[in-house]
Amino acid sequence: xxxxxxxxxxxxxxxxxxxxxxxxxxxxxxxxxxxxxxxxxxxxxxxxxxxxxxxxxxxxxxxxxxxxxxxxxxxxxxxxxxxxxxxxxxxxxxxxxxxxxxxxxxxxxxxxxxxxxxxxxxxxxxxxxxxxxxxxxxxxxxxxxxxxxxxxxxxxxxxxxxxxxxxxxxxxxxxxxxxxxxxxxxxxxxxxxxxxxxxxxxxxxxxxxxxxxxxxxxxxxxxxxxxxxxxxxxxxxxxxxxxxxxxxxxxxxxxxxxxxxxxxxxxxxxxxxxxxxxxxxxxxxxxxxxxxxxxxxxxxxxxxxxxxxxxxxxxxxxxxxxxxxxxxxxxxxxxxxxxxxxxxxxxxxxxxxxxxxxxxxxxxxxxxxxxxxxxxxxxxxxxxxxxxxxxxxxxxxxxxxxxxxxxxxxxxxxxxxxxxxxxxxxxxxxxxxxxxxxxxxxxxxxxxxxxxxxxx
RNA sequence: GUGGUUGUAGCUCAGCUGGUUAGAGCGCCGGAUUGUGGUUCCGGAGGUCGCCGGUUCGAACCCGGUCUUCCACCCCA
Numbered sequence: 001x002x003x004x005x006x007x008x009x010x011x012x013x014x015x016x017x018x019x020x021x022x023x024x025x026x027x028x029x030x031x032x033x034x035x036x037x038x039x040x041x042x043x044x045x046x047x048x049x050x051x052x053x054x055x056x057x058x059x060x061x062x063x064x065x066x067x068x069x070x071x072x073x074x075x076x077x078x079x080x081x082x083x084x085x086x087x088x089x090x091x092x093x094x095x096x097x098x099x100x101x102x103x104x105x106x107x108x109x110x111x112x113x114x115x116x117x118x119x120x121x122x123x124x125x126x127x128x129x130x131x132x133x134x135x136x137x138x139x140x141x142x143x144x145x146x147x148x149x150x151x152x153x154x155x156x157x158x159x160x161x162x163x164x165x166x167x168x169x170x171x172x173x174x175x176x177x178x179x180x181x182x183x184x185x186x187x188x189x190x191x192x193x194x195x196x197x198x199x200x201x202x203x204x205x206x207x208x209x210x211x212x213x214x215x216x217x218x219x220x221x222x223x224x225x226x227x228x229x230x231x232x233x234x235x236x237x238x239x240x241x242x243x244x245x246x247x248x249x250x251x252x253x254x255x256x257x258x259x260x261x262x263x264x265x266x267x268x269x270x271x272x273x274x275x276x277x278x279x280x281x282x283x284x285x286x287x288x289x290x291x292x293x294x295x296x297x298x299x300x301x302x303x304x305x306x307x308x309x310x311x312x313x314x315x316x317x318x319x320x321x322x323x324x325x326x327x328x329x330x331x332x333x334x335x336x337x338x339x340x341x342x343x344x345x346x347x348x349x350x351x352x353x354x355x356x357x358x359x360x361x362x363x364x365x366x367x368x369x370x371x372x373x374x375x376x377x378x379x380x381x382x383x384x385x386x387x388x389x390x391x392x393x394x395x396x397x398x399x400x401x402x403x404x405x406x407x408x409x410x411x412x413x414x415x416x417x418x419x420x421x422x423x424x425x426x427x428x429x430x431x432x433x434x435x436x437x438x439x440x441x442x443x444x445x446x447x448x449x450x451x452x453x454x455x456x
Numbered sequence: 457g458u459g460g461u462u463g464u465a466g467c468u469c470a471g472c473u474g475g476u477u478a479g480a481g482c483g484c485c486g487g488a489u490u491g492u493g494g495u496u497c498c499g500g501a502g503g504u505c506g507c508c509g510g511u512u513c514g515a516a517c518c519c520g521g522u523c524u525u526c527c528a529c530c531c532c533a
Contacts, residue, residue: 006506009524059531062457102533130533135457137527144533207531296532318533345533374491409493424491438493 010134010142017364022350024362025174026127029147029344032170036162038125038149043106045129049098055105055331057299063132065142066095099131103148104300104328104341111152111339112332120153120337127346139316139348148322150341152329157270160304160324161277163342164288167308167320170344172284175358178311179286179319184294185271186301186323188254191264192240192292195257196233205229206295209240213293217241240292247275247290254292270303302326306342310352319348369396369419369455370412372405378423385421385433385448394456412438419455 007013014022030040046067053061073094074082081089100106103126111118127147134140149166151159164181171179189209193202204227208220215223220241224234239257243250251272258264271290278288286308296305303324310316322342329337353359369389371382382398389396399408412420422434433451436443446454 006524057531059457063531132532134532135530136525140532146533316533321533343533348533372491404490405492406489407493411493413493420492422491426491434491436492441493443492 008142010136010140012141012143020364021354021359021362022346024359025346025349025353026145026147028173029170029346030125030127032166032173033125033147033149035169036123036149036166038123041107041110041124041126042128043100043103043110043126045131046097046099047106047109049092049096051109051332052098052101052105055299056101060101060299063134064101065099065131065133066091067097067099069094069096100128101132102130103128103146103343104150104325107148107150107152107341108328108339109332111337112329112334115334118153121151122153123149123151125149139351141347145346147344147346148341150339152337152339154340155338157273158277159340160270160274161281163306163322163340164274164278164286165281165283167306167342168283168286171286171308174349174353176311176349176353176356177285180289180309180311181286182289182291182294182307182309183271183274184291184305185267185303186305187263187267187270187303188258188292189267189295191258191261191267192237194261194263196229196236198229198233201227201229209237209293210295211293212241243292247279247288250290250292251275267303274304296321296323300325300328304340310348311356314352314355316348316352318345319352320344365395366415367395367397367417369394369421370408370415370417371396371398371421371423372408373399373402374424375402377428378402378425381428382421382423385451388448388452389455392452392456394452396455421451 208223301323305323307318308320324340420436
């Protein structure tokens with residue numbers, strides 16, 4: 001055998017069964033998005049590098065796939081620059097395009113570019129692949145799908161409430177019971193940082209706090225110390241390391257802790273609005289959990305932050321996330337357009353559903369009827385019948401070769417085709433068909449009308 | 457990007473301290489059975505032992521590199 005071909009690290013092929021399961025998730029999410037009033041858009045798989053670079057932090061920039069310029073790109077690069085061997089500087093000269101890293105930044109670019117055609121508030125959804133030059137792991141790929149819904153042009157907190165409901169609606173419809181929708185607000189994080197006098201170290205502070213459930217209070221303390229946050233400051237946030245109780249209790253504690261911070265208090269008020277209303281309206285199967293350690297990428301979030309984790313017992317990172325960004329379009333020159341949105345990680349949801357065996361009702365599109373092929377005359381007779389089958393939308397096919405009966409039956413059996421139609425010279429003479437039910441093994445002779453009726 | 461881990465038939469895996477022709481189960485193909493599938497029996501095909509190089513009389517096995525897999529970081533869906 002020749003050398004086997006392969007595909008790049010972190011990418012996958014999908015079998016017919018896998019595609020069917022993935023489509024089931026896609027269509028469920030799409031249906032709910034539309035029920036909530038969102039409209040679809042699509043954007044190119046690659047953007048100008050300038051649109052993407054610098055929007056996700058240094059770490060993000062490193063993970064963006066860059067596309068090499070066309071032509072003899074090295075010729076245009078300055079000799080001195082090349083000899084410096086500074087990859088970063090050279091990259092900007094030889095690559096002007098990059099694969100999209102998420103759907104939010106391209107959406108912001110879209111909004112700015114189409115601002116005069118858009119009816120605000122604009123509610124859009126988008127389900128497309130994104131690419132990250134990450135090291136693959138379970139549930140981490142270099143090509144994966146995100147399903148995003150965002151609203152831009154509204155600061156109303158009802159959107160935040162609706163997104164919690166939307167998460168709950170999708171996961172309930174997928175029968176994925178027991179997900180936890182974690183909620184936080186960046187203003188609270190900013191408030192805490194302000195109270196402890198570490199405002200300039202907000203990002204280091206929150207990144208460390210985010211790891212609480214993973215490395216524990218001691219680990220977080222050490223990381224904060226190593227980032228230059230003072231012991232006094234860490235002492236002040238001790239209560240956060242043991243933060244539990246109901247959402248209402250947590251809100252009350254936060255209100256007390258943040259009394260001195262205007263921004264922090266605003267965050268508490270926002271959260272209270274969301275929590276109160278979500279609780280009043282009720283959720284079907286998800287839990288809403290106020291989590292002050294939730295930080296996420298702080299690069300553009302300014303208000304509410306969401307993250308969804310799979311039901312307990314399933315080892316999987318977050319299966320969704322999102323939040324409010326007050327000035328994302330500002331980067332592209334359109335001020336004062338606030339946006340809020342959420343994202344579903346399709347590939348991770350797939351892995352979770354698969355692990356919990358929640359795909360039972362997903363069926364492969366397969367024919368209902370197979371016509372056995374005995375030769376040219378018989379095939380011709382069958383093809384005429386097939387025209388009628390297909391007019392009625394009954395999935396059906398003729399075995400393409402006049403192979404041995406056993407082989408054809410075997411094919412039907414393996415593909416789990418429920419009905420087989422056998423046509424030989426006898427059937428042609430009598431203008432009828434022999435229909436075999438593959439489950440029961442029963443056989444009967446019938447007319448075309450009867451055939452269509454039984455197999456429909 | 458850092459550290460570790462993995463790779464043998466289509467699939468799941470054996471393969472001793474380096475030693476003839478690298479095995480098994482399942483699957484696949486053919487026959488028993490020329491218009492009847494699943495079961496059974498018989499037979500058969502299929503391997504650059506991830507790739508490149510090194511050590512050796514001799515390498516699936518030892519060494520180096522590389523690619524891939526999975527894991528922990530980093531970060532994240």
